Amino acid sequence: MSESYRERILPILPRTGDRVGLIAGWGRFPIVFAKIAQEQGVSVQCMGIEGMVSEELKDVCDHFRTAPAGRIGKAIRYFQKRHVTQAVMAGKVEKKRLFDPFGLWRLWPDFRTLNIMLRAVSNKKDDTLLLAVLREFEKEGIQFRSALDFCPEILVKHGFLTKRHPSTSQWKDIHFGWEMAKKMGDLDIGQTVVVNDTAVIAVEAIEGTDQCIRRAGTLCRRGGMTVVKVAKPNQDMRFDVPTIGIQTIQTMRESGARVLAIESGMTIILDDKEVVGLADKLGIAIVSVKADELRLRAAA
Secondary structure, rough: OOOOOOOOHOOOOOOOOOEEEEEOEEOOOOHHHHHHHOOOOOEEEEEOOOOOOOOHHOOOEEEEEEEEEOOHHHHOOOOOOOOOOOEEEEEEEOHHHHHHHHHHHOOOOHHHHHHHHHHHOOOOHHOOOOOOHHHHHHOOEEEEEHHOOOOHEOOOOOOEEEOOOOOOOHHHHHHHHHHHHHHHHEEEEEEEEEOOOOEEEOOOOOOOOOHHHHHHHHHHOOOEEEEHHHOOOOOOOOOOEEOOOOOHHHHHHHOOOEEEEOOOOOOOOOOHHHHHHHHHHHHOOOEEOOOHHHHHHOOO
């Protein structure tokens, strides 16, 4: 995708009085979304995923309920009762729970969820599962939009975010890691690759970015790693958009990583001032880049 979402988005602007459903998972993204939507006069009706969602959402949504991740039918009925016809997803859903002993049953699945898991999907890749869930909602007249249609300003802008910039060797690692991360994204495996001296140290799978970085820290004890996080080549902006925040920087510090390269206009940065401030304090470089820029640097 040559053009960033930030550059090409022409959102159907929300209007005061609009109503949106929010399926909220783990992390700060659902909170940030709800606050911005409320500031725009949009009424937020939230169905939070039990065991993942923050209780803080109670205070920033017009209506708030929780349910186990496996109760898709309950979420649909909730949105219908609240007269919701457009909805968004925000926050991480921990897919690794599916691989616990009796993992599927621990989600308390209802009939609609069982139908999706056992009949409607051929594999358990993120895109396959989430698109199947979205289709189930669409059958009932609930259309999903990207949360970024409401808050495109949280997408990272292009350029250096921190005072510290990558060195020449670190730029080589960024270019190398970018190519690897894009291939992993195309396979719908993960969005993050950790590199050191043009060697892949760790690749993100279902464990998530933080655990990927921590694993890299145990494998490369000398530190100095470069973390590269990108969007998938055909990223569906309605879900699983690459996201960084304070926790990302804290995990990098603990693991000895020194550079974070993210994709310009396609990555969410939460609490950007705090993230950049912490990175500057710790001497971590953050740069937001584009594929064209990396190709030019590699050719120079």
